[in-house]
Amino acid sequence: MAFKYSQAYEKESKARAIGIALPISFKKSVEVCNMIRGMDLDKGVAVLENVIKEKSAVPFKRFAKGGTGHKKGIGPGRYPVKTCIEILKILNSARANAEQKGLSNLVIKNIVTQQAPKAWHYGRLGRREQKRAHVEVLLDSKKHVKKEKSEVKK
DSSP states (O other): OOOOOSSOOOTTTEEEEEEEEESSOHHHHHHHHHHHTTSBHHHHHHHHHHHHTTSSOEEOSSSOTTTOOEETTTEEEEOOHHHHHHHHHHHHHHHHHHHHHTOOSEEEEEEEEEEOOOOEEEETTEEEEOOOEEEEEEEEEHHHHHHHHHHHHO
């Protein structure tokens, strides 16, 4: 069964990439995706690299319950390093797909996380469900994004 993307796109002007059943937390991936959605691709990659180095935190807005500590300047936040590493791989894959099509000045137009099927991890004390998530990225060039915004205003 083929994966169905959450948003339709034009093959000539946009690039996409997907990570299926990644071993990352769904909740943390939602917060990371919400943080970088709409950014320039280079800026989004730089932000993720800063989170990996623990220089800047990811603001937790939706899944902040349960004692999420406050970070300077953003309120509740964390450093989801493993999640950022996996999403960074997908962004680099989408960038390679865009370069293959000859696109430049890229913007992260759409980045979506969905829950993946749970797998069981067997260990000494029984079993437990592994955390898994699907992440899909859609990149667009800046000139197309500006054109779409002007059409919406009319």
